[in-house]
Amino acid sequence: MKVQSNRETEDSLNIEYTDTVGQPLCDDPKISTRNVDVFYADNQAIHDVSLDIGAHQVIALIGPSGCGKSTYLRTLNRMNDTIDICRVKGQILLDGHDIYQKKQDPVLLRARVGMVFQKPNPFPKSIYDNVAYGPRIHGLTRNKAELDDLVEDSLIKAGLFQEVKDRLHAPGTGLSGGQQQRLCIARTIAVQPEVILMDEPASALDPIATAKIEELINELKENFTIVIVTHSMQQAARVSQRTAYFHMGRLIEVGETDQIFTNPSHELTEKYITGRFG
Numbered sequence: 398m399k400v401q402s403n404r405e406t407e408d409s410l411n412i413e414y415t416d417t418v419g420q421p422l423c424d425d426p427k428i429s430t431r432n433v434d435v436f437y438a439d440n441q442a443i444h445d446v447s448l449d450i451g452a453h454q455v456i457a458l459i460g461p462s463g464c465g466k467s468t469y470l471r472t473l474n475r476m477n478d479t480i481d482i483c484r485v486k487g488q489i490l491l492d493g494h495d496i497y498q499k500k501q502d503p504v505l506l507r508a509r510v511g512m513v514f515q516k517p518n519p520f521p522k523s524i525y526d527n528v529a530y531g532p533r534i535h536g537l538t539r540n541k542a543e544l545d546d547l548v549e550d551s552l553i554k555a556g557l558f559q560e561v562k563d564r565l566h567a568p569g570t571g572l573s574g575g576q577q578q579r580l581c582i583a584r585t586i587a588v589q590p591e592v593i594l595m596d597e598p599a600s601a602l603d604p605i606a607t608a609k610i611e612e613l614i615n616e617l618k619e620n621f622t623i624v625i626v627t628h629s630m631q632q633a634a635r636v637s638q639r640t641a642y643f644h645m646g647r648l649i650e651v652g653e654t655d656q657i658f659t660n661p662s663h664e665l666t667e668k669y670i671t672g673r674f675g
């Protein structure tokens with residue numbers, strides 16, 4: 398498939414933007430996006446992005462504030478559908494199937510492609526009910542014993558079970574910020590997604606809670622494909638295998654994380670990672 402070319406001058410830095418450099422495509426894509434444009438009314442926030450998300454990998458999306466990382470992330474499970482003025486063009490395939498086709502139910506899509514947000518947002522329910530919520534809605538278990546097992550297993554995978562096993566019926570909102578975020582990850586995992594989208598999942602957390610989330614991301618990639626938006630380059634370097642650098646709505650460079658941080662090919666990437674803007 399053709400990856401289209403764009404040519405224009407990036408005014409503020411006087412650097413020419415050409416095609417995405419690096420390796421935007423991969424051999425074993427879980428999600429393939431091609432020529433994606435996103436508009437908020439007349440304002441184009443994403444320009445012609447073509448990128449593959451490899452299966453069982455963590456890919457980090459980085460770039461200056463407002464460059465479109467969250468907007469692009471939200472195209473992957475149609476979260477942008479909830480914004481009236483937002484329009485998405487181009488092709489987004491999950492396991493080769495177009496997620497924007499009419500017959501695709503967005504609720505079922507979001508069970509396959511789950512999302513964890515910047516601020517932990519547990520429901521005002523018990524720890525148990527937070528995790529059981531999705532499986533109940535989607536009818537994933539046949540009885541209470543199966544649901545109990547699924548809740549326990551999800552809390553174990555989210556690295557939270559030991560801390561909450563004696564108070565499963567206490568409110569989720571009573572946990573610390575880091576615990577609440579792991580509860581939200583458990584809630585996402587409970588519906589057995591294939592992909593987890595994380596939009597700055599640790600930005601509201603202290604360094605210890607952040608380290609736990611990063612450890613968890615490393616473990617989760619065995620079973621899930623993960624796309625993470627982060628403002629922290631250290632975090633991107635610690636958790637991801639691939640990194641994609643966005644600038645003013647365009648995908649500038651994609652590559653192995655080590656290469657992006659030690660030997661970027663594009664001048665814009667280099668300027669960002671050396672802290673000259675952002």
Ligand SMILES: Nc1ncnc2c1ncn2[C@@H]1O[C@H](COP(=O)(O)OP(=O)(O)OP(=O)(O)O)[C@@H](O)[C@H]1O
Nearest residue numbers: 437442460461462463464465466467468469480482
């Ligand atoms: N709901 C919205 N309505 C209108 N415009 C929006 C909306 N969300 C984002 N935008 C615009 O789209 C562009 C990209 O924003 P986006 O939040 O995707 O960038 P970002 O790289 O994730 O930024 P940040 O790092 O600050 O979170 C910005 O110009 C922003 O103002």
